[in-house]
Amino acid sequence: MAQIENSPPKRDYKSSLFVNMFGRNVNAKEHFLSLYNAIHDTNFKIGEVEIKPVMLENVVYNNIENDVSMEINDSIVVLAEHQSTINNNMPFRCLEYLVAHYNRFYTDNDKYNTKEIKLPRPECYVFYNGDDAFPQEKIMRLSDAFKEIKQATNLKDLPESLSLDLTVKIYNINKNANHPILQKCEPLLAYSNFTEYARIGKQNGEKNPPKYALNKCKHGNLLTEYFNNLSREEQSMIFGEWDQEKFIQVQKQIAAEDATEANKIANAKNLIHMNLGSPEQISQAVSLPLEQVLALKEELSQQTIATTN
16 A cells, blocks of 8 residues: 655645635544544544545645545545535546545555455545525435436336445535534534624625624634634635635536526427437537437437337
8 A cells, every 4th residue: 555645735725614624724633523423423532543634635626625535444534515506426526536545545556466455435425505405414326427327217227237336425504404413513513603604794795704704603602712713824715715706607607508408408309209300400400419419319219119118
């Protein structure tokens, strides 16, 4: 197994409050263990288990570091924070994240040696604190995105087995969701409160919503010492995280593009079903690539055969 040195984190990007609290701050291991205990209903204390940061230094979005990963009890626990909207590609993102971890841990000699490698077991979680309605918990699976499953019209179309799958558990940590995990983990509750205060500050026209939230937390009863002892650099990084306007705009644009693509596909299917035009003509009419129209025609043909059999 390759040796990993705990090099200091690069600072050409900002950490989110979540990453600072659970991955970077001097109290991060203590906060992380509290969250681990809340998830697993355990009561480990610092010194009873080995906690090793295994965070990747280049996993950033919009110049902001969003994910935390630690190795504890022979497991790699990946905690990914989302602020405004759930990313349906999280299982795929976590898969890439974990593969990068394993490649970092093990050399080619390890992989091609006949001796079995003992891999740390992965656990992947997302903590949702956006504005949209969302259940207390949700499970996402990598297999949900597999084409065969997406296109299946009945059970016999499904593959007999899955060679690969990965699950991500999502917790809604908004205060109005009232998830029990918040009462089990004080750092997570403090983080949830900060988000709520910042949201309220923004709604009330505060010039600096995160600063307003930080001041509220400093005078509260949750992790007061943590908030009081944040350095200027840490505060600056946390404040920089809160400007999510560009992120929101990108998400809206993606949603609009998805809707447009769905409409194009629906229109193409209708034209194919009614036999109105050749694939070339339909491709031009709905502005889809010819290859995609041909694939849709084949898909509809297979569905018709399956229905008649």
